Amino acid sequence: MKVAHVGIYAKDVDKLAQWYQDVLKMKVVRKLERVGRPPVYFLKTDEGSEIEILPATKEGCKRELQESGYSHVGIEVDNFDEFTLYLKSRDITVYGVRITSHGWKIGYIEDIEGNIIEIIKK
16 A cells, blocks of 8 residues: 555645645646636656645635644655755745754745645655
8 A cells, every 4th residue: 555645725726736846846747627617736746756736615724733633744855955945045934943853854844825844854
């Protein structure tokens, strides 16, 4: 068994899909369209992980990292410091940077709709 994808409901699927393409360099591998409805996007990293972006039908609420339920998507990078400098050059704030008890370096960002993304260097 493997995780096929992580789904994110969005207020604006087109803008959020474009953000994941522009910032995280993900590629659209499928775009499902139906007349009269916003599209559903499947985006993939170079390593094969997928995110599905679907149209939200109601307003969400701001989530915090330590609330029960899904809290974030983790992405592993080759060079943490280089990647965080890249994010800062795009005016994206990296916060909560620390070394874990396992020796991983982690930090967090938010996409344009406030979804939390954890940056990891193992």
